[in-house]
Amino acid sequence: MDYKAGLLVFTTLLVGSLALPRPKDDVSVFFQYNANGRIVGGTEAAVGSHPHMVVLSSGLLVRSFFCGGSLIAPRTVLTAAHCIGTVTIPIIETLSRSLRVTVGSHRHDSGGTTYKVARHASHPDYDWFTIKDDIGVLITDTEVAYSSLVQPVAITYDYIDGGVPAIVAGWGRIYDGGPASDVLLELRTTTIDSKDCVELVNQANIEWEFEMQTDPRAEVCTLHGPGFGACNGDSGSALRRIEDGKQFGIVSWGFPCAVGAPDVFVRISTYESWLKSVIV
Template sequence: MYGGAAARMLFKGVILMLVVTNSANPTRRHAFFINPEIGSGVIGGIPAPYGSAPYMVAITRGLMVRTFICGGSLISTIHILTAAHCIDLIYDDGVFSDTMRVTVGTNRWMAGGQSYGISYNFTHPEYNFATLNNDIGIMVTSTEVMLSYDVQPVGLSFDFIDAGVRARVASWGSLWFKGPESEVLMELVTVTVDAEECVHVVAEVAAQLSMLAPTVDPRTMLCVFQPSERTMCTVRVTSYDYGTSELFIHAESRGRILGGVPAEDGAAPYIAAVTVGTTVRSFICAGSLFTAKHVLTVAHCISALYRNGSLINSLSITVGTNIWNSGGKTYNISGNITHPEYDPSLLKNDIGFLIVATDVSFSKNVQLIVLSYQNIGADVEAIVAGWGRVNKTKPVSSELLELEMMTVDGQQCAEEVKKEAASIRLQVPPVEPPLMLCAYHSVNHGVCNGDSGSPLIEVSTGKQIGLVSWGLPCARGTPDMFTRISAYEKWFKQTVSVDNTVTSTTTSDTKSTET
């Protein structure tokens, strides 16, 4: 359930990520890409006008001499969306290439723009190299990408795209078979194709060419065609609604509290649903009511609520209900306070406040949470509640779910997470016990995309001891990481006074992260 909906609801527009373009290492390509009749670039395209694709990213490797690997798209200030088979190309003997760079802000991948390092990546857990199913992944930059007129994140559409939709593809791929990569960004206007027709045509042509090609899966692949050229298969973005807590995008492509049960009405009167939209609202993440004007949540959730340097106008919270899209009372948000030392690449200091435009009215089902500043050790019983999808095919759960967990020793947690991450070839931030609290239930029980910001409550005291922050592929059998409340006692007291007013900081002088 991690912020899951954050990306889903905030990204608008359409981006088609080609999976047959931009691969630069023929020795590691799928056979489907190296057949003489199949090009690996935009064939028949034209040079893209400068600045027409400010989201475009060139992925390269090398120091003195750079080699083009593939393309990608900037979807936030630290996230680059690309194909899983592309991510495979940047590993050397199981180790992430330390010369790999991404370049933004230029139509020429070898010149201009700004380059950034990559700290780690996420490949879809069900990616199949043989069939190219779930060919999608995300790279995380070492530092935040600086946005400008020529560098902007693209909007993702999670609408189901059918046939007959005009789309534009851009690429630096080869212009002809075995030709060099284009130095200039090329673009091609194309049209989406009926799924069943695509399946039939691709199979038929592959047979004519005596070529072993993957089966087109319309659920996760979108086909496009340009008259007089050829059909191209793309990853269907609507099939993957990644959350803002990117470390939970692996095992469960739909976020939820795994193994949880419906919370009783009024069991969590402090919980707040963070949503965007007016006529149709979309769930983003969760938070807890800390004062009549402040909702405590995680910084990575707040980051997803920004567009063009400002909070989304339709941003609001709903309190007093277990059904996030029904009942309760909704309040507008006027600003935010993000911890000034929040590090999105390491998920350190992943904490912040949303400021409510008007004081929240209290009732039986709307109450403040009490924070615990006690240092929580191992074997403490706790409970977490949140909203999210209940399985891969159903929509976001409208009902609040909860799960009992047990806190885990910090050093033990750090070692287990590091070991499991290595076993699945996943680069993750280090667990820092002074700032992060670990909790665990069992295999197939845990938190996931969509739960970002959900409060972790100590059972014996009823006080909040953590906020859902990040974790490994959902409910694999390793602890989940929560922002540790006790680590921020001084910051809380410096930032928010007991009479519910902001004291030493305001939204204008406190660091706010944009996506």
């Protein structure tokens, strides 16, 4: 076996081993953007109230939910680029064969309809170290069948700043440090002014000894009281405007769960041209 072939086999085995997590393994350290981040302080969503929600899961023997996403077209799931990176095989930049997306489910571990992923695209400027330009799509191998429980979410490319009531959903913790919820949770929150977000992030950096920066051009922030928040909540999930239900953000990163620091989302309007070029 030559060097390249051996390296490919080793890499495949390595990723395969990483794709066998135990159910409900909590690997999130917020701010660290590991994919098992959960919503904290949310309430159970009504069945069918978030028909755009997508479960991203992996694992050959034991399937494990690791990120959320939103259905935006018959074959296109919008998510965070760092979620895609979680299941991308290093060096060859190929998705793990165990990756699946599930739609129409109120639970992350059962129900709904599951689809294979044909290909993916992350924004070309995505930076895993700074978590910037954290946007990507997964393209299913066949069109997703729509129903009362499965519908695409409309995207708004409006520039959203402070004071906008919003909602985010995911399969999250009932409380910080507690067990993950089997059922879909939702959290209502409000966006904050970009300048305020920059100041609050700087304060949180001092308190938590991080060196993160928020970019108002490409990110939008929300802020809830202590005990509530999107612990990456779930990473890749949609932030939607309550007024019309349109998505304007993607859960990206934040600080330790539900401590009153801002949660940071990808500002979709910044990526209008790129996103329209990859939708199927």
